[in-house]
Amino acid sequence: MNNDVLNNQETLTLDDVCENCGLNKETIMTYVQEGLIEVSNDSSGHILFSQFHVVLIQKAIRLERDLRLNPAGSVLVLELTAQIDALKNKLKYFERQNQE
């Protein structure tokens, strides 16, 4: 089956991401400015995105649409959710350790 990992390799141009998410450039740049994603530049100064970034942007857009958030709000929600997930993982680990 045709599949690939969405790792952090930044290989997508802004045009690629527009096509992937069906969004315009301004909307995508909003998330860069809000700090949802950290992008890098290629040798000629163009911004490059990873596929993981695309997944994050799509999540943010779903949250905005469904919960009537603005980009600042959805970015905050995603950051807090990531923190909670990390804490839950740690907690699970320590709980397991205590049982042993």
Place this chain on the structure above:
Amino acid sequence: MEYKDYYDIIGVEKTATADEIKKAYRKLARKYHPDLNKDKEAEEKFKEIGEANDVLSDPEKRAAYDELGQNYQAGQDFRPPPNWDQDFEFSGRPSGPNAQPEDFSDFFEDLFAKAQRQQHGTQQQGGHRQADFNAKGQDHHARIIIDLDDSFTGAKRQITLKVPEFAPDGHVQLKHRTLDVSIPKGVREGQNIRLKKQGAPGYGKGEPGDLFLEISFKPHKFYHAEGVDLYLDLPVTPWEAALGGKIKVPTPGGVVDLNIPANSKQGRKLRLKGRGIPAKVPGDLFVVLQIALPPANDEKAKEIYETMAKELDFNPRSHLGIGL
């Protein structure tokens, strides 16, 4: 087809005001949003409340639903009378912010969606037709749990996903779907594997969406992962910790030697560079020393402890201001 009690789904009285419905819906939407709630039932529930809200938040649909549903209870067999909607005026637009009628139940479809489509048809004669509209299908998302070892070596796994679907009677039922997935070497928790064109079918000539699988690790006997790094609790003897020395440590790539510095304390973290999850810059394996005390069960062991007590000038509680 079963009658759906939309008031019950949103959790309000039949007499609820538009504001009360809005408030109840928003609270549930936050609770069950599939990007925030990782329970398997959340997505199903989110669709259900979206459908209920679509009807109850639209005065036209709510009125029609109320009139129709007076004598029904949830789960009862339901059949709309023929042409029941002829006296109602529908504005023919999806009302909610997230109205995606293709996700809604047959119950909804029978009552509202068909009426809307018919209207669209007559309004748009000769103009754009549904078939001219091409777009990529929706992407689907799922979470899978794999062994840490699979990430080290890469692996082929068969996975079974449960897909909620609406049965002809309006019930949500789970369909099983089996897929062969290649787990790429070095995949980490939280990363996604994309299966191209395995999502929802496209519209018109549009391509199907993709299926994204988010990776979680099964708890491992020895290691736990944080990003690309691994952690291992390693029991050591008090003399190994105090005197230092070389000991053997298991890593996912095989056993390696680790140098323990003299006077290591309980919980000391030692790094084995590059022994974590494989990547361009591989993660590290952190070994956390856990000092294990030998039991004082026999005369010999007791004697050694007693000698230490006599010979060593050691008060671990001195910082508490307490003498021995």
